[in-house]
Amino acid sequence: MKLLDRIIRAVLTGALLALCGYIIVRSVTIAGENGLFQNTPLLSAVYEKMEEWTAGTYIPVISYAGKETEKPDILLEMEDGVFPVYGYIRRQQEGGAQVESAGEYEMILRAQAQAEENKRPRETESEASQTETPAGENPLWDYPYLLNHYFSMDVTTTIDAQRLDGKTLLGMDMTMEKDASQPQILIYHSHSQEAFADSVEGDVSTTIVGVGEYLAQILREDYGYNVIHEDGIFDLVDGVLDRNLAYDFSGAAVAELLEQYPSIEIVIDLHRDGVDGTRFVTEYNGKPAAQLMFIAGMSRTADGQDIAYLPNPYIQDNLAFALQLQLAAERETPGLMRNIYLMAYRFNLHLRPRSLLVEAGTQLSTVAEEKNAMEAFAKVLDAVLQG
Structure with a gap:
């Protein structure tokens, strides 16, 4: 495939993903703000997962699901082309080459620039159970309490x-x-x-x-x-x-x-x-x-x-x-x-x-x-x- 064709395909793919991502993020956010998910625990949980997933996928910050799945080579190639930061971290996890790419580094810098303005807090209560601090011990020494x-x-x-x-x-x-x-x-x-x-x-x-x-x-x-x-x-x-x-x-x-x-x-x-x-x-x-x-x-x-x-x-x-x-x-x-x-x-x-x-x-x-x-x-x- 000619270089120009690859560039055009990458640009169009990126634009399409960005548009789809924006629509999903806004739809989920607006629905949540209007209380659509508040009355049903199941829907509320689904909403939280959708919000985290859309933030991690379409907003240029690093976020990964807990379970890794095998992807076809063509999808990995597309992922690397549109989101090179994902490819970089994947290769780190697989113990691959540690060669630094200017494109990957630039993507990370751009992600860092956007991250401070697109904060997505997670709930810490579910990750650190509430435990009682032993008598006489400073509660600030207790990790769940501090977090x-x-x-x-x-x-x-x-x-x-x-x-x-x-x-x-x-x-x-x-x-x-x-x-x-x-x-x-x-x-x-x-x-x-x-x-x-x-x-x-x-x-x-x-x-x-x-x-x-x-x-x-x-x-x-x-x-x-x-x-x-x-x-x-x-x-x-x-x-x-x-x-x-x-x-x-x-x-x-x-x-x-x-x-x-x-x-x-x-x-x-x-x-x-x-x-x-x-x-x-x-x-x-x-x-x-x-x-x-x-x-x-x-x-x-x-x-x-x-x-x-x-x-x-x-x-x-x-x-x-x-x-x-x-x-x-x-x-x-x-x-x-x-x-x-x-x-x-x-x-x-x-x-x-x-x-x-x-x-x-x-x-x-x-x-x-x-x-x-x-x-x-x-x-x-x-x-x-x-x-």
Whole structure:
């Protein structure tokens, strides 16, 4: 077959699958939102499985069914052509060649870019049974308790008791000796174009970048930290919004800054979440404040396979940092934090230990709510860093 014919066939196949997938995802989602499946347990269970399957198949993130089935060669070839990331993981599981393909890597990067905006949480209750903690033992040392009370998990990844060991995570030293003579905290934004309900077009100070500058200002003036705020734009290509390689671009900029300023110990990628029809708000010092959420990048698929293209030596450090901040917020600013969200990719969290991806509010939050949340977050961050 001629190369042009193969390209045309691949494009048409991809377009058809994308269209079918969109129709299925929207149909299932709309039906679920309208309560079609709520009254019948069987239909409800089917709906949950359909939602997970459609998310894993048509949204470009890594998700795999628990049972593997044999596929004809022609289907494997088509799968590899349209979704090369599937082919890559399949070959890893089969112990095949570890040769890296530029196409596979690019697909993984694109999947990572879309994953943060297309989160699909799974129920953790069914995976970790509720058990009573032995008398005298810290409940945070109990894996089921910790997972179900402080974490949410995307359908694309998984975690186990070894990786989520509360005793180990809470025993790790996350403190930092304050030294205002050199940069120690870096704040940046992989998605600089994220705005809020009352953002003013053309006014950067009313976007997530402006919120990041406010956080940097609080940390400098109120807590005495030396903070670098990187306000570069990584999600515009030729003036058009394009986030496919945003994490690649922002990661390169962060790596350069870390090389220039090796004293940096804390790296924060500040985002605004996007959840249809949902506004996460709490109260801090008598004022409305947007709720925050940490995203932890596991570099791991739903069937427990590490994503070799996305190594992250600091998964434990980042989990410990996020958990300790979560618990400090529970004491200092109750209601500020949503559960820590576990995802399959790494989101540049491999560049330094104590790296955070923070989702602040949603598109329905106001700029004032975002800034109030930064005041609370700065207080919690200082509490953990100073022990």
